[in-house]
Amino acid sequence: MKNLFNLEGRTALITGASSGLGKHFAKTLHQAGAFVIISARRTEKLEKLKTELGDKCELFKLDVTSEESVSELKSNIESANLQLDILINNAGTSDPQKFKDLSEESWNYVLETNLNGAFRVAKMATDLMLKNKKGGSIINIASILGQRVGLNLSSYATSKSALIQLTKSMALELARSNIRVNALAPGYILTEINDDFFATEEGQNYIKKIPMNRLGLEEDLDGALLLLSSDASSFMTGSVINIDGGHLINPL
Numbered sequence: 084m085k086n087l088f089n090l091e092g093r094t095a096l097i098t099g100a101s102s103g104l105g106k107h108f109a110k111t112l113h114q115a116g117a118f119v120i121i122s123a124r125r126t127e128k129l130e131k132l133k134t135e136l137g138d139k140c141e142l143f144k145l146d147v148t149s150e151e152s153v154s155e156l157k158s159n160i161e162s163a164n165l166q167l168d169i170l171i172n173n174a175g176t177s178d179p180q181k182f183k184d185l186s187e188e189s190w191n192y193v194l195e196t197n198l199n200g201a202f203r204v205a206k207m208a209t210d211l212m213l214k215n216k217k218g219g220s221i222i223n224i225a226s227i228l229g230q231r232v233g234l235n236l237s238s239y240a241t242s243k244s245a246l247i248q249l250t251k252s253m254a255l256e257l258a259r260s261n262i263r264v265n266a267l268a269p270g271y272i273l274t275e276i277n278d279d280f281f282a283t284e285e286g287q288n289y290i291k292k293i294p295m296n297r298l299g300l301e302e303d304l305d306g307a308l309l310l311l312s313s314d315a316s317s318f319m320t321g322s323v324i325n326i327d328g329g330h331l332i333n334p335l
């Protein structure tokens with residue numbers, strides 16, 4: 084039987100691959116057969132991941148907040164003769180602040196990374212995919228906070244909500260070029276940077292609001308990631324897939 088999720092012969096760029104979900108996404112796509120381009124600011128962490136993966140992997144330094152850095156990444160991909168098929172637009176950040184205390188600097192920092200950075204990389208990947216004339220799949224990593232709000236997260240929620248609108252706008256304009264653009268909207272996923280918080284009483288109270296009464300694990304994202312990356316989703320574009328244990332449908 085044809086393996087719908089097989090990524091042999093495909094090349095995927097993953098941004099923010101030095102830790103957390105990005106690192107996991109790179110491993111998952113590599114396991115499905117893809118050549119992975121891992122990128123982030125911390126190249127020593129990327130070197131470790133490259134060693135772990137062994138083959139079919141290239142790493143390039145990337146700061147999504149810098150136009151020069153994104154343009155350099157484009158040149159690096161082209162010089163290495165890599166034809167981009169998949170982008171996992173994952174690099175992201177947050178800076179929780181009460182709205183009344185939110186500084187313009189903090190607001191700009193989050194928007195610059197999560198929205199402008201994602202735009203920059205998506206634009207670069209689109210240029211490459213249009214040049215290749217083979218189409219492609221762009222997956223923007225949004226969040227359930229792009230669809231509802233939480234305390235002290237106005238900049239983050241705004242950036243992710245805008246990323247969802249960008250996803251749909253891109254999907255509409257790029258559909259005729261066979262470039263599919265979709266978003267994954269994870270709920271609370273346990274990673275190395277938030278495990279301390281979720282162990283606290285406040286963190287445990289957050290978990291109680293999730294209908295499935297648990298945090299997501301990185302592996303819980305694999306199915307949707309492979310679906311959107313592969314031909315299994317060949318007629319899907321402009322979609323937002325929520326992976327949240329029912330968090331978005333908790334009762335009002």
Ligand code: NAD
Pocket residue numbers: 098099100101102103104105122123124125145146147148173174175176196200224225226227268269270271272273274276
């Ligand atoms: P993380 O902090 O471990 O990973 C973020 C990655 O982005 C890191 O590798 C970081 O170095 C990179 N990054 C940040 N700024 C960058 C920049 N300017 N240039 C290049 N790389 C940069 O956090 P994570 O939880 O793995 O988050 C990954 C993505 O998933 C983010 O977009 C986040 O908003 C989203 N997300 C996470 C969760 C969750 O519960 N963990 C839930 C919903 C959405």
